[in-house]
Amino acid sequence: MAYDMLTILGPTASGKTSLAAHLARRLGAEIISADSRQIYRGMDIGTGKDLSDYVVDGVSIPYHLIDIADPGYKYNLFEYQRDFLSAYQDIKGRGVFPILCGGTGLYIESVLKAYKMMPVPQNEELRQSLEGKSLEELTAILSTYKTLHNTTDVDTAKRAIRAIEICEYYRSHPQDFVDFPDINCLVVGVDIARDLRREKISKRLRARLDEGMVDEVRRILDSGVSAEDMIYYGLEYKYLTNYVIGNLTYEQMVSELEIAIHQFAKRQMTWFRGMERRGFTIHWVDACLPMDEKVEVICNLLQA
Numbered sequence: 001m002a003y004d005m006l007t008i009l010g011p012t013a014s015g016k017t018s019l020a021a022h023l024a025r026r027l028g029a030e031i032i033s034a035d036s037r038q039i040y041r042g043m044d045i046g047t048g049k050d051l052s053d054y055v056v057d058g059v060s061i062p063y064h065l066i067d068i069a070d071p072g073y074k075y076n077l078f079e080y081q082r083d084f085l086s087a088y089q090d091i092k093g094r095g096v097f098p099i100l101c102g103g104t105g106l107y108i109e110s111v112l113k114a115y116k117m118m119p120v121p122q123n124e125e126l127r128q129s130l131e132g133k134s135l136e137e138l139t140a141i142l143s144t145y146k147t148l149h150n151t152t153d154v155d156t157a158k159r160a161i162r163a164i165e166i167c168e169y170y171r172s173h174p175q176d177f178v179d180f181p182d183i184n185c186l187v188v189g190v191d192i193a194r195d196l197r198r199e200k201i202s203k204r205l206r207a208r209l210d211e212g213m214v215d216e217v218r219r220i221l222d223s224g225v226s227a228e229d230m231i232y233y234g235l236e237y238k239y240l241t242n243y244v245i246g247n248l249t250y251e252q253m254v255s256e257l258e259i260a261i262h263q264f265a266k267r268q269m270t271w272f273r274g275m276e277r278r279g280f281t282i283h284w285v286d287a288c289l290p291m292d293e294k295v296e297v298i299c300n301l302l303q304a
Contacts, residue, residue: 001302003186005088007100009034009108009272010190011265013200014287017053019190020101022295025056027099027302030091032084033065034102034111037233039075041067042220045213046236048204064091072225074162074232077110078119081180084111088183100185105271112187112280114180120169130161138164145171155234155260187280188298189272192287201261208236209254217244235260 006023010016020031037047054061064087069075091098100108130138138160145167154160217240221227230241236257243253276282283301285294
C-alpha cells in the first residue's frame with residue numbers, strides 16, 4: 001500500500017458505508033467510523049447504523065467506534081481523537097489496513113490534519129450569559145471565532161452554546177498538546193447528484209419510520225434519558241423527541257425532519273468542499289457506478 005489509511009466520506013444516503021465495507025472485504029481491512037452519533041448504544045435506526053452493511057459475501061467486517069457510549073452522554077471531539085488513535089494503532093499494530101468512513105467532516109479533518117485538541121470543561125458563567133439567545137444569534141457569535149467549529153451539526157441552541165464554550169476556552173487557554181501522528185491517507189468522496197440524494201433521503205426516512213424509529217426514541221426516553229438530552233443530538237432525535245413529548249404533530253415532525261436532513265446533507269457537502277479549499281485532495285467517485293467498479297477504481301488509486 002502507498003498509504004497508511006483510506007478515508008471514505010460523503011453526505012448522508014450516499015452509500016459510503018456499503019462501499020467501505022466492500023473495500024474492507026477486498027483488502028482484508030477494518031473500518032473506523034467517523035460518525036458523531038453512531039457512537040451511542042441503542043440509537044440505531046435514527047443514526048442509520050445499518051449494521052447489515054458490514055456483512056459482505058457472508059463475512060462480517062470488523063468495525064470500530066460504533067456503540068461505545070450510552071445515550072445521554074455528550075461525546076466530544078477530544079474523545080474522538082483519543083478513541084480514533086487507539087483504534088488506529090490497534091489495527092495497524094496487527095498488520096491490518098484501516099478504512100476511516102463517515103460523514104462527520106470535523107471528526108475526519110481532526111485526525112487527518114492532526115488537530116491538537118484538549119478537553120474543555122463547562123463554563124457556567126458563559127452559559128448563563130448565552131442563555132435565552134436564539135440559534136441564529138448563537139450562530140452569529142460562533143462565526144466570530146477563528147477556531148475550527150463543526151457547523152454541520154450545530155442545529156440546536158444547546159449545541160451552539162457548547163461550540164462557543166469550546167472556542168472561548170481555546171482562545172484563553174493556550175497550552176502544550178499531545179502529539180498526534182501524521183497519517184498518509186487517500187481520501188475518497190462518494191459523489192451523488194443532488195436530486196438523487198434528496199430522493200434517497202426521503203425514501204430512507206419513511207423506511208426508518210416504518211422500521212420503528214419512533215419506538216426507538218420512546219424506548220430511550222423510558223430508560224431515563226431526558227428529552228433535553230435527546231434533543232441535543234439533533235436531526236432525527238430532535239424532531240422525534242419533540243413529537244413524542246407532544247410539541248409536534250406526526251405530520252409536522254415528518255415534514256420538518258425531512259427538510260432538516262436535506263439541509264444537513266447540504267452542510268456536509270459544504271464542509272467537504274471546504275476541506276478541498278483547506279488543502280485536501282478528495283478523489284470523487286460516482287455513487288451510481290456499480291459497486292465492483294467503485295471498488296476497482298479506489299483500489300487502483302491506493303496502488304498509485
